Amino acid sequence: MAELEIIGVARSNYVWTCRIACAEKGVEYRLTRGFPNTPEMRALHPFGKIPAMRHGGLLLCESKAICTYVDRAFPGPRLIPEEPAAAALVEQWVSLVNTAIDPLCMRRYLYAHVFPGTPDGAPDGAAIAAALPALGEQLDLLDRSVAPTGHLAGDGFTLADAFLVPILYYIARLPEAGRIMAGLPALTGYLRRHLARPSVAATEPPPPKPR
Ligand SMILES: N[C@@H](CCC(=O)N[C@@H](CS)C(=O)NCC(=O)O)C(=O)O
Structure with a gap:
Protein backbone atom coordinates (compact mmCIF):
# COMPACT_ATOMS: atom_id res chain seq x y z
CA MET A 1 0.00 0.00 0.00
CA ALA A 2 1.20 3.56 -0.71
CA GLU A 3 2.84 5.49 2.10
CA LEU A 4 0.62 7.98 3.87
CA GLU A 5 2.02 11.48 4.23
CA ILE A 6 0.86 14.16 6.64
CA ILE A 7 1.97 17.66 5.72
CA GLY A 8 2.26 20.27 8.47
CA VAL A 9 4.26 20.94 11.61
CA ALA A 10 4.21 18.78 14.73
CA ARG A 11 3.27 21.67 17.06
CA SER A 12 -0.09 22.25 15.36
CA ASN A 13 -2.89 20.80 17.47
CA TYR A 14 -4.65 19.69 14.28
CA VAL A 15 -1.55 17.92 12.95
CA TRP A 16 -1.19 16.23 16.34
CA THR A 17 -4.80 15.00 16.15
CA CYS A 18 -4.12 13.39 12.76
CA ARG A 19 -0.95 11.78 14.10
CA ILE A 20 -2.86 10.40 17.12
CA ALA A 21 -5.43 8.95 14.71
CA CYS A 22 -2.68 7.23 12.69
CA ALA A 23 -1.03 5.92 15.86
CA GLU A 24 -4.33 4.56 17.18
CA LYS A 25 -4.88 2.70 13.92
CA GLY A 26 -1.28 1.51 13.67
CA VAL A 27 -0.88 3.38 10.36
CA GLU A 28 2.66 4.32 9.39
CA TYR A 29 3.07 7.76 7.91
CA ARG A 30 5.67 10.31 6.99
CA LEU A 31 5.41 13.79 8.52
CA THR A 32 6.52 16.33 5.93
CA ARG A 33 7.15 19.87 7.16
CA GLY A 34 4.71 22.39 5.74
CA PHE A 35 4.03 25.84 7.17
CA PRO A 36 0.66 27.60 7.10
CA ASN A 37 0.03 30.35 4.60
CA THR A 38 2.89 29.40 2.30
CA PRO A 39 2.50 28.79 -1.44
CA GLU A 40 3.21 25.09 -0.76
CA MET A 41 0.29 24.82 1.70
CA ARG A 42 -2.01 26.93 -0.45
CA ALA A 43 -1.47 24.34 -3.17
CA LEU A 44 -2.74 21.67 -0.74
CA HIS A 45 -5.39 23.56 1.26
CA PRO A 46 -7.58 26.31 -0.23
CA PHE A 47 -6.89 28.56 2.78
CA GLY A 48 -3.26 27.55 3.31
CA LYS A 49 -3.91 25.76 6.63
CA ILE A 50 -2.26 22.67 8.05
CA PRO A 51 -2.54 19.70 7.97
CA ALA A 52 -2.91 18.18 4.53
CA MET A 53 -2.55 14.51 3.65
CA ARG A 54 -1.44 12.48 0.65
CA HIS A 55 -2.12 8.80 0.22
CA GLY A 56 -1.57 7.28 -3.19
CA GLY A 57 -3.58 9.47 -5.55
CA LEU A 58 -5.70 11.00 -2.78
CA LEU A 59 -4.95 14.52 -1.58
CA LEU A 60 -6.96 15.72 1.40
CA CYS A 61 -7.07 18.74 3.68
CA GLU A 62 -9.01 19.35 6.91
CA SER A 63 -8.15 17.26 9.92
CA LYS A 64 -11.63 15.79 10.37
CA ALA A 65 -11.67 14.53 6.77
CA ILE A 66 -8.13 13.17 7.12
CA CYS A 67 -8.91 11.33 10.38
CA THR A 68 -12.19 9.93 9.03
CA TYR A 69 -10.36 8.64 5.97
CA VAL A 70 -7.66 7.02 8.11
CA ASP A 71 -10.35 5.48 10.31
CA ARG A 72 -12.27 4.00 7.39
CA ALA A 73 -9.41 3.04 5.09
CA PHE A 74 -7.38 1.06 7.62
CA PRO A 75 -8.12 -1.79 9.99
CA GLY A 76 -7.75 -1.31 13.73
CA PRO A 77 -9.94 0.12 16.47
CA ARG A 78 -12.66 2.45 15.21
CA LEU A 79 -12.18 6.12 16.11
CA ILE A 80 -15.76 6.79 15.01
CA PRO A 81 -17.90 3.83 16.05
CA GLU A 82 -20.11 2.00 13.53
CA GLU A 83 -23.27 2.30 15.59
N1 LIG B 1 -10.31 23.36 10.00
C1 LIG B 1 -8.89 23.09 9.84
C2 LIG B 1 -8.13 24.02 10.75
C3 LIG B 1 -6.65 23.85 10.61
C4 LIG B 1 -5.92 25.00 11.29
O1 LIG B 1 -6.53 25.99 11.73
N2 LIG B 1 -4.61 24.87 11.35
C5 LIG B 1 -3.82 25.95 11.89
C6 LIG B 1 -2.60 25.42 12.61
S1 LIG B 1 -3.09 24.55 14.07
C7 LIG B 1 -3.39 26.83 10.73
O2 LIG B 1 -3.04 26.33 9.69
N3 LIG B 1 -3.44 28.14 10.95
C8 LIG B 1 -3.00 29.10 10.00
C9 LIG B 1 -4.08 30.10 9.67
O3 LIG B 1 -5.23 29.91 10.07
O4 LIG B 1 -3.77 31.06 9.00
C10 LIG B 1 -8.60 21.60 10.16
O5 LIG B 1 -9.36 21.02 10.91
O6 LIG B 1 -7.63 21.04 9.65
Whole structure:
Protein backbone atom coordinates (compact mmCIF):
# COMPACT_ATOMS: atom_id res chain seq x y z
CA MET A 1 0.00 0.00 0.00
CA ALA A 2 1.20 3.56 -0.71
CA GLU A 3 2.84 5.49 2.10
CA LEU A 4 0.62 7.98 3.87
CA GLU A 5 2.02 11.48 4.23
CA ILE A 6 0.86 14.16 6.64
CA ILE A 7 1.97 17.66 5.72
CA GLY A 8 2.26 20.27 8.47
CA VAL A 9 4.26 20.94 11.61
CA ALA A 10 4.21 18.78 14.73
CA ARG A 11 3.27 21.67 17.06
CA SER A 12 -0.09 22.25 15.36
CA ASN A 13 -2.89 20.80 17.47
CA TYR A 14 -4.65 19.69 14.28
CA VAL A 15 -1.55 17.92 12.95
CA TRP A 16 -1.19 16.23 16.34
CA THR A 17 -4.80 15.00 16.15
CA CYS A 18 -4.12 13.39 12.76
CA ARG A 19 -0.95 11.78 14.10
CA ILE A 20 -2.86 10.40 17.12
CA ALA A 21 -5.43 8.95 14.71
CA CYS A 22 -2.68 7.23 12.69
CA ALA A 23 -1.03 5.92 15.86
CA GLU A 24 -4.33 4.56 17.18
CA LYS A 25 -4.88 2.70 13.92
CA GLY A 26 -1.28 1.51 13.67
CA VAL A 27 -0.88 3.38 10.36
CA GLU A 28 2.66 4.32 9.39
CA TYR A 29 3.07 7.76 7.91
CA ARG A 30 5.67 10.31 6.99
CA LEU A 31 5.41 13.79 8.52
CA THR A 32 6.52 16.33 5.93
CA ARG A 33 7.15 19.87 7.16
CA GLY A 34 4.71 22.39 5.74
CA PHE A 35 4.03 25.84 7.17
CA PRO A 36 0.66 27.60 7.10
CA ASN A 37 0.03 30.35 4.60
CA THR A 38 2.89 29.40 2.30
CA PRO A 39 2.50 28.79 -1.44
CA GLU A 40 3.21 25.09 -0.76
CA MET A 41 0.29 24.82 1.70
CA ARG A 42 -2.01 26.93 -0.45
CA ALA A 43 -1.47 24.34 -3.17
CA LEU A 44 -2.74 21.67 -0.74
CA HIS A 45 -5.39 23.56 1.26
CA PRO A 46 -7.58 26.31 -0.23
CA PHE A 47 -6.89 28.56 2.78
CA GLY A 48 -3.26 27.55 3.31
CA LYS A 49 -3.91 25.76 6.63
CA ILE A 50 -2.26 22.67 8.05
CA PRO A 51 -2.54 19.70 7.97
CA ALA A 52 -2.91 18.18 4.53
CA MET A 53 -2.55 14.51 3.65
CA ARG A 54 -1.44 12.48 0.65
CA HIS A 55 -2.12 8.80 0.22
CA GLY A 56 -1.57 7.28 -3.19
CA GLY A 57 -3.58 9.47 -5.55
CA LEU A 58 -5.70 11.00 -2.78
CA LEU A 59 -4.95 14.52 -1.58
CA LEU A 60 -6.96 15.72 1.40
CA CYS A 61 -7.07 18.74 3.68
CA GLU A 62 -9.01 19.35 6.91
CA SER A 63 -8.15 17.26 9.92
CA LYS A 64 -11.63 15.79 10.37
CA ALA A 65 -11.67 14.53 6.77
CA ILE A 66 -8.13 13.17 7.12
CA CYS A 67 -8.91 11.33 10.38
CA THR A 68 -12.19 9.93 9.03
CA TYR A 69 -10.36 8.64 5.97
CA VAL A 70 -7.66 7.02 8.11
CA ASP A 71 -10.35 5.48 10.31
CA ARG A 72 -12.27 4.00 7.39
CA ALA A 73 -9.41 3.04 5.09
CA PHE A 74 -7.38 1.06 7.62
CA PRO A 75 -8.12 -1.79 9.99
CA GLY A 76 -7.75 -1.31 13.73
CA PRO A 77 -9.94 0.12 16.47
CA ARG A 78 -12.66 2.45 15.21
CA LEU A 79 -12.18 6.12 16.11
CA ILE A 80 -15.76 6.79 15.01
CA PRO A 81 -17.90 3.83 16.05
CA GLU A 82 -20.11 2.00 13.53
CA GLU A 83 -23.27 2.30 15.59
CA PRO A 84 -25.19 5.39 14.40
CA ALA A 85 -26.00 6.98 17.76
CA ALA A 86 -22.48 6.44 19.12
CA ALA A 87 -21.01 7.80 15.88
CA ALA A 88 -23.27 10.85 16.03
CA LEU A 89 -22.11 11.67 19.55
CA VAL A 90 -18.49 11.55 18.41
CA GLU A 91 -19.32 13.77 15.41
CA GLN A 92 -21.17 16.17 17.70
CA TRP A 93 -18.14 16.58 19.99
CA VAL A 94 -15.66 16.85 17.13
CA SER A 95 -17.81 19.64 15.74
CA LEU A 96 -18.11 21.41 19.11
CA VAL A 97 -14.34 21.21 19.62
CA ASN A 98 -13.62 22.52 16.12
CA THR A 99 -16.20 25.27 15.96
CA ALA A 100 -16.22 26.57 19.55
CA ILE A 101 -13.43 25.19 21.73
CA ASP A 102 -10.48 25.52 19.33
CA PRO A 103 -11.45 29.08 18.27
CA LEU A 104 -11.58 30.27 21.88
CA CYS A 105 -8.89 28.17 23.58
CA MET A 106 -6.30 28.19 20.79
CA ARG A 107 -6.98 31.04 18.35
CA ARG A 108 -8.04 33.60 20.99
CA TYR A 109 -6.54 32.62 24.34
CA LEU A 110 -3.34 30.75 23.46
CA TYR A 111 -2.54 33.07 20.55
CA ALA A 112 -2.85 36.06 22.92
CA HIS A 113 0.08 34.47 24.77
CA VAL A 114 2.25 33.14 21.96
CA PHE A 115 1.40 35.34 18.95
CA PRO A 116 0.24 38.45 20.81
CA GLY A 117 1.05 41.07 18.18
CA THR A 118 2.15 43.46 20.95
CA PRO A 119 5.06 45.85 20.25
CA ASP A 120 7.39 44.02 22.67
CA GLY A 121 6.03 40.51 22.08
CA ALA A 122 4.62 40.31 25.64
CA PRO A 123 1.31 38.47 26.13
CA ASP A 124 -1.73 40.59 25.27
CA GLY A 125 -3.20 41.02 28.77
CA ALA A 126 -6.40 42.68 27.55
CA ALA A 127 -7.14 39.91 25.05
CA ILE A 128 -6.38 37.27 27.69
CA ALA A 129 -8.64 38.94 30.27
CA ALA A 130 -11.43 39.26 27.69
CA ALA A 131 -11.23 35.55 26.87
CA LEU A 132 -11.25 34.32 30.47
CA PRO A 133 -15.00 34.28 31.28
CA ALA A 134 -15.83 32.17 28.23
CA LEU A 135 -12.74 30.04 28.78
CA GLY A 136 -13.91 29.27 32.31
CA GLU A 137 -17.36 28.30 31.00
CA GLN A 138 -15.93 26.01 28.32
CA LEU A 139 -13.54 24.26 30.69
CA ASP A 140 -16.34 23.80 33.18
CA LEU A 141 -18.51 22.25 30.45
CA LEU A 142 -15.68 19.91 29.47
CA ASP A 143 -15.10 18.92 33.11
CA ARG A 144 -18.77 17.96 33.46
CA SER A 145 -18.75 16.17 30.11
CA VAL A 146 -15.76 13.92 30.75
CA ALA A 147 -16.62 13.23 34.41
CA PRO A 148 -19.02 10.27 33.85
CA THR A 149 -16.78 8.04 31.67
CA GLY A 150 -13.38 9.72 31.40
CA HIS A 151 -14.03 10.26 27.67
CA LEU A 152 -15.74 12.96 25.69
CA ALA A 153 -18.15 10.66 23.81
CA GLY A 154 -19.18 7.23 25.02
CA ASP A 155 -17.01 5.15 27.28
CA GLY A 156 -13.90 4.63 25.16
CA PHE A 157 -11.27 6.64 23.29
CA THR A 158 -12.66 8.21 20.10
CA LEU A 159 -11.83 10.88 17.56
CA ALA A 160 -13.47 13.41 19.88
CA ASP A 161 -10.72 12.82 22.43
CA ALA A 162 -8.06 13.00 19.72
CA PHE A 163 -9.29 16.51 18.89
CA LEU A 164 -9.62 17.73 22.47
CA VAL A 165 -6.46 16.41 24.16
CA PRO A 166 -3.93 18.47 22.12
CA ILE A 167 -5.87 21.68 22.89
CA LEU A 168 -5.97 20.96 26.62
CA TYR A 169 -2.27 20.05 26.58
CA TYR A 170 -1.36 23.48 25.23
CA ILE A 171 -3.62 25.64 27.36
CA ALA A 172 -3.01 23.76 30.63
CA ARG A 173 0.56 25.12 30.53
CA LEU A 174 -0.62 28.72 30.56
CA PRO A 175 -1.16 30.40 33.92
CA GLU A 176 -4.84 31.36 33.73
CA ALA A 177 -6.08 28.12 32.15
CA GLY A 178 -3.76 26.15 34.44
CA ARG A 179 -5.37 27.80 37.46
CA ILE A 180 -8.89 27.13 36.19
CA MET A 181 -8.07 23.51 35.44
CA ALA A 182 -6.55 23.00 38.88
CA GLY A 183 -10.12 23.39 40.20
CA LEU A 184 -11.56 20.88 37.70
CA PRO A 185 -10.47 17.41 38.84
CA ALA A 186 -12.32 15.39 36.19
CA LEU A 187 -10.78 17.40 33.35
CA THR A 188 -7.32 17.38 34.94
CA GLY A 189 -7.48 13.60 35.39
CA TYR A 190 -8.76 13.21 31.82
CA LEU A 191 -5.80 15.14 30.44
CA ARG A 192 -3.26 13.32 32.59
CA ARG A 193 -4.59 9.88 31.61
CA HIS A 194 -4.86 10.65 27.92
CA LEU A 195 -1.37 12.16 27.75
CA ALA A 196 -0.09 8.81 29.01
CA ARG A 197 -1.98 6.93 26.28
CA PRO A 198 0.59 5.37 23.93
CA SER A 199 -0.78 7.02 20.74
CA VAL A 200 -0.68 10.44 22.43
CA ALA A 201 2.65 10.05 24.24
CA ALA A 202 4.36 8.75 21.09
CA THR A 203 3.27 11.78 19.06
CA GLU A 204 3.76 14.54 21.64
CA PRO A 205 5.25 17.57 19.88
CA PRO A 206 8.67 18.94 20.80
CA PRO A 207 8.56 21.40 23.71
CA PRO A 208 7.95 25.05 22.78
CA LYS A 209 11.04 27.16 22.21
CA PRO A 210 11.89 29.38 25.20
CA ARG A 211 10.78 32.97 24.68
N1 LIG B 1 -10.31 23.36 10.00
C1 LIG B 1 -8.89 23.09 9.84
C2 LIG B 1 -8.13 24.02 10.75
C3 LIG B 1 -6.65 23.85 10.61
C4 LIG B 1 -5.92 25.00 11.29
O1 LIG B 1 -6.53 25.99 11.73
N2 LIG B 1 -4.61 24.87 11.35
C5 LIG B 1 -3.82 25.95 11.89
C6 LIG B 1 -2.60 25.42 12.61
S1 LIG B 1 -3.09 24.55 14.07
C7 LIG B 1 -3.39 26.83 10.73
O2 LIG B 1 -3.04 26.33 9.69
N3 LIG B 1 -3.44 28.14 10.95
C8 LIG B 1 -3.00 29.10 10.00
C9 LIG B 1 -4.08 30.10 9.67
O3 LIG B 1 -5.23 29.91 10.07
O4 LIG B 1 -3.77 31.06 9.00
C10 LIG B 1 -8.60 21.60 10.16
O5 LIG B 1 -9.36 21.02 10.91
O6 LIG B 1 -7.63 21.04 9.65
